[in-house]
Amino acid sequence: MKITSYWTYETGKWDEDSGKFINRKISEIKTKELEIEIDKTDHGDNYGPILRFKGGPTGFESYYINELLEDEYNHEDFGICGGTINSWARCWVKTKDINKILEQFRNKKWN
Numbered sequence: 001m002k003i004t005s006y007w008t009y010e011t012g013k014w015d016e017d018s019g020k021f022i023n024r025k026i027s028e029i030k031t032k033e034l035e036i037e038i039d040k041t042d043h044g045d046n047y048g049p050i051l052r053f054k055g056g057p058t059g060f061e062s063y064y065i066n067e068l069l070e071d072e073y074n075h076e077d078f079g080i081c082g083g084t085i086n087s088w089a090r091c092w093v094k095t096k097d098i099n100k101i102l103e104q105f106r107n108k109k110w111n
Contacts, residue, residue, distance in 0.1 A: 007089045057089040
């Protein structure tokens with residue numbers, strides 16, 4: 001299954017004197033299709049299966065499904081990577097798309 005993700009990149013120059021990034025710029029939002037995978041491997045400690053976003057900024061954007069099912073997400077967007085200036089993109093998906101995947105999982109319709 002694929003999901004649309006939204007990306008922005010932030011750049012800036014570290015200023016030693018102020019101890020802050022200066023000339024910060026955030027790119028326009030770009031989209032990318034990510035592959036969704038559910039890893040059903042036993043990870044011990046009753047953590048259960050993992051929802052993984054293949055192709056995300058770091059390649060390791062993963063969440064325990066049990067924890068996602070416990071929480072209610074009322075925000076429009078679900079951040080999968082917070083981003084790091086000059087390094088990793090900020091990346092998010094639509095919460096409604098995550099909720100559809102979780103509903104499929106709840107109803108045991110996920111292969």
